[in-house]
Amino acid sequence: MTDKDNALFSTIRQPPNLRSNLADTLAAQIESGDLKPGQRLPTEQAIMAASGVSRTIVREALATLRAKGLITTHQGLGAFVSDDPTPRSFSIIPNDLQSIDEVLRVLELRMGVEYGAAGLAALRRTQEDIDRMQDRLDALDRALEEGGYGAEEDYAFHRSILVATQNSYYGRLFDTFGNIMVPRQWARLDKMTAAERKRHAARMRREHHAIFTAIRDGNEAAARRAIRSHLSKSAARFEELRGATDLS
Known part of the structure; x- marks a missing residue:
């Protein structure tokens, strides 16, 4: 060499x-x-x-x-x-999320995308969009109540927000990521006590319901605040997990 x-x-x-x-x-x-x-x-x-x-x-x-x-x-x-090495499309593959640092970078990307999308969804959502989001939210609630990760249901709910923007590019962008945007391997629910899991589920439900309510009510500012708060709190939880991992 x-x-x-x-x-x-x-x-x-x-x-x-x-x-x-x-x-x-x-x-x-x-x-x-x-x-x-x-x-x-x-x-x-x-x-x-x-x-x-x-x-x-x-x-x-x-x-x-x-x-x-x-x-x-x-x-x-x-x-x-490759003869034509320019990537034809942006993607995030599962191996990209093998560290908490990478998960935090994806959350930063999501915040940039979803902050704008939540505001547009509040302004443009139709009754069909509201019904779809409610259905996805109910599915997420059931998954959390049953003690699961709810990753697929979480992804579906967030995607329904993007669809409600009436801008198909938002949904298509999210589709390139898939449900790895909700990195279940880092949730560590198996290491939580029953009480911790209950608090985690309640927090997740509360944050997602706040997003839904703001969009349903057509409150653009509240929708942006709610999605930013949700993703910021998710990032903070991963920061705490990284600190605990570094100490272990």
Whole structure:
């Protein structure tokens, strides 16, 4: 491996998510043209030696790039930069959410999108939209009451808000994410006591009902406040979880 190749990998940060950092570094090199279309990537062993990560991490990073269409692999030949490495669409895949830091970044993105959407939904919602949101909210309530994560129901409720904007691009954007926008693997309900789970469910219901009520009543400012409060509190809970994880 050349000195230039080693330099390409020197910016990889080790903690907290090795796979994500390696994938991000390689993606940046592809998008900047440092790694050119059709160019063969260094071998797994060479990447391991340059970056100091394990073979498993290297393979997971390459799988992420392949899923995004940035590289192709050929049996016995290795990995190559795609002839057209420009991503055709933005996406978040499950492997992108392997650390709390990544979850927090997604929440920041959601806040930017949903803050605007909630206000538009309050102004433009139809009775059909209200009925749809009520149905999704009822399903979420049932899931939480039964002690579940409610990730799919949570996603469906938030998507119904985007649909109520009457701007199809909002819904299409959310569809590129799917329900991984609600990262159930970090909820850690299994580590909560019965009382903690009950408080968690009550808090979730209260926050979602506040959003729904504001949109139903056509209160644009209240709808924006409610969605911002909900997502900010979610971010704060993940920050607390990160702190507890760092201390463990």
